[in-house]
Amino acid sequence: MKTRWGTCVLIALLFAATLLAAQGASVRNVSGEWQGMVGRQHLVVKIERAADGSFTGTLTVPDQGNVTLPVDDVSFAPTGALKLDLKRLGAVYEAQLSDDGSALVGTWRQGGNSIALTFRRPGAATAQFTLKARTLGSIPLEPCRTKDGNTEGLCGKYEVYENRTSKSGRKIALNIMVLPALAAKPAPDPWFALAGGPGQSAVEAYPLAGYTAKVRELRDAVLVDQRGTGQSNPLQCKLQSLEDAQAVLGEPYSLEKIRECRAESDKKADTTQYTTSIFADDLDEVRQAMGFDKINVFGGSYGTKAALVYLRRHGDHVRTVALEAVASPQFLIPLPFAKGLQSSVDGVIALCAADAACHKDYPDLGVEFKTVVELLEKSPARFEIRNQSVTLSREMFASKLRSLLYVPQFVSGFPFIIHSAHQGNWTPYAATVMGLASLMEGAVARGASFAAICTEDVPALTESAIRRETRGTYLGDSQVRRYQECCKAWGPAGSLPRDFHSAIRSRVPTLLISGALDPATPPETAKPAAHDLANSRLIIVKQGTHGTGSQCTDGLIADFVKQGSAAGLDASCTDQIHLPAFQTRAQ
Structure with missing residues (x-):
């Protein structure tokens, strides 16, 4: 599973379509090439000025086979304001030229969503940091930027024992990014966002998310890469070549590649220690080290499972829980x-x-x-x-x-x-x-993913459940059988707390958001979790998918965190969330 990037992947995922259509820029001498990134995708904008003073432009996505899209309208004002309009995508990029003419700093808007996006001249130096180093609790933090350069924050490391039980041996340096609150006096309870997958990086998944921007108006956003993901001792494996069409389209992961993944992961990690429950304890240790008492927890996709496990294990320190694309510990990948x-x-x-x-x-x-x-x-x-x-x-x-x-x-x-x-x-x-x-590609650390799934999900599958949940469907039981084969190839798994798959009961205010069209975590998977959480509210987006992002849901999440309760939230805006117009043959 993936966050809306995405959604997540957010997921990310949350930004698959946005990545296919990014931006361009312009300058007092705006003509020429501009380079930028959104997530892992490189973008190139080229702007030309005609003899009559008008501008034309194109957007190229090198990582997508150099797909090039025309910019329908380019306008540039003497003040340095640039606007690029890509009508067929329903997208607009508005930016301001930097004083030295080396960067376009702006916002990309599409489908009611917006993200920060900066383009620079080839070879131009990165702008100086505006944030200053500081220590949060006992964790020193230095100014940093996301890989795409669009978001500035404070980054640091915090070491935990890989084996939390023995408290000896190898240590893992957890990767942390803090996006400071914009308010002069931030709320005392920060917002911790947990990534999906399993295997995705929170530091990569969440900085551009709309709800992150809204939440950090009042409180710090804290992003911690789960052990095995991002830059927290990543267990990254390459299981297929993107140049091999048959491998990408027509073949499951090679069992030999999975065995190789385990062998490589075992060289740097005891993979039996890379489970959700252990990560929840890592996260609580980070909370303590930062000096926070209560925190607000958010999770998307698999991150909802991690959030609920944290709630079970450390509920006394949770102010609110917000879950999008809900997968509780009872959700056994890939059964649903x-x-x-x-x-x-x-x-x-x-x-x-x-x-x-x-x-x-x-x-x-x-x-x-x-x-x-x-x-x-x-x-x-x-x-x-x-x-x-x-x-x-x-x-x-x-x-x-x-x-x-x-x-x-x-x-x-x-x-x-x-x-x-x-x-x-x-x-x-x-x-x-x-x-x-x-x-x-590269968004999910496959070693970390297998470590979790092959411990928490696949071993709990029963033949009766497989028959009940797959009979008569388009997919059948084929994917379940594939996962069973993969986990057999992966090898020995970790251990779980006895109560891992049991219902999680709590009175902590909880908001659950599900898309009715979600092919992975539909509302049916959220309803049991909502039932067991006494102070919860489930909102179903009728035309929502796994990666639906909108100003409506961003606002609901931010308002919920602000007021500390789902009571009184006006969710009527979700009825106005619609899929993009269906592609017709004429298009």
């Missing part, structure tokens, strides 16, 4: 994926049928989808992409499709993708899957 995908696909097909333009272009979308699945069941599809031959099975088609449905912008292309596949044209599907794979 089969029904989640089924519900998501059926929901998107129903939305297309209710949309006049979509229904006109794809009147038989439901039938076409089922036909595609049935044909793949009989024999794999064979096609070419990037001058490579690919063989695609039903299992891999459904598995990769689930990931596409995380992202609203990809959901809008679902009817076109399925209709094209039904016509024998697999290029839209294949190109989209490979693009998403490129965006997510």
